[in-house]
Amino acid sequence: MILVIIGMAIVTMVPRFLPAFVVDRWTFPLWVSRWLNAIPYAALGALIFPGITTVIDGEPHIGLLAGGVAVVFAFLRAHTIVTVLVAIGTVYILTII
Known part of the structure; x- marks a missing residue:
């Protein structure tokens, strides 16, 4: 064996x-x-893309918006940690609204 x-x-x-x-x-x-x-x-x-669309069950638009925000921050050359934290914050804000 x-x-x-x-x-x-x-x-x-x-x-x-x-x-x-x-x-x-x-x-x-x-x-x-x-x-x-x-x-x-x-x-x-x-x-990454499947995870973005399934971040919250039944609400793929939240993940797509947060992914869009992350793309904007990445194009602005923000630090990776800042980009990730802003994307997480976007998901959090959109779930409590």
Whole structure:
């Protein structure tokens, strides 16, 4: 049983560590580099947007408004903590109104 667990750990670790050692040695075309640079933003959006729409059950507009406020603060280059606190405050204010 322990050999199966060790084998699964090795198989999981190889695809995670291999790109870190190989990517620096390859030169990608410009369009590939741009596409690879956009992946973190796309993944972040895919993770955050469902949470925004379900922050309060049955009232997705509250989360969308708070997300909009967070986007405005992010574009104004406010500190990340300030942006998060303002978004949380927006949700709080909109729930008590």
